[in-house]
Amino acid sequence: MTSLVDRSEYAALAEHIYLNQASLGLIPSRSTAAMLLFLSDVAQYGNIRLSDENEAHLLDELRAEAASFIGTDSSLVAITGGASEALSQSAELVGTADASVVLVSSDFPSVCYPWLLAARRSATRITAVHDRPPAQSSTPPAPRSTSEQ
Numbered sequence: 001m002t003s004l005v006d007r008s009e010y011a012a013l014a015e016h017i018y019l020n021q022a023s024l025g026l027i028p029s030r031s032t033a034a035m036l037l038f039l040s041d042v043a044q045y046g047n048i049r050l051s052d053e054n055e056a057h058l059l060d061e062l063r064a065e066a067a068s069f070i071g072t073d074s075s076l077v078a079i080t081g082g083a084s085e086a087l088s089q090s091a092e093l094v095g096t097a098d099a100s101v102v103l104v105s106s107d108f109p110s111v112c113y114p115w116l117l118a119a120r121r122s123a124t125r126i127t128a129v130h131d132r133p134p135a136q137s138s139t140p141p142a143p144r145s146t147s148e149q
Contacts, residue, residue: 096122101118
């Protein structure tokens with residue numbers, strides 16, 4: 001499988017195999033460099049060095065790059081602080097429509113909760129997919145009554 005980002009961009013992968021992406025994903029070195037530049041040039045000064053116009057367009061380049069990567073118009077790309085925020089916003093939008101959502105039963109609560117809340121507030125239907133087989137029991141099932149058969 002070809003990676004979107006070369007392994008050399010990840011400092012930890014020079015000496016380790018890292019499998020904990022869902023909890024704390026590794027950040028490529030070029031992204032870390034961009035973050036540090038933003039922190040030192042912009043964030044530590046707030047909007048003292050940033051006009052309202054520049055602030056309004058701060059993420060335009062990132063949005064354009066993301067749009068190009070997925071093959072869509074940048075006006076259709078939202079930039080959020082993380083996956084949980086994106087899922088919450090998506091659930092809120094979908095929750096206003098007659099929708100059906102499929103959730104994986106073993107997923108992180110932060111993935112499921114926004115959709116469960118949307119289902120409470122609207123007509124959103126939730127279907128749970130169980131990705132793990134039921135635990136095998138060493139005791140046989142209780143006999144069923146004739147009316148249950």
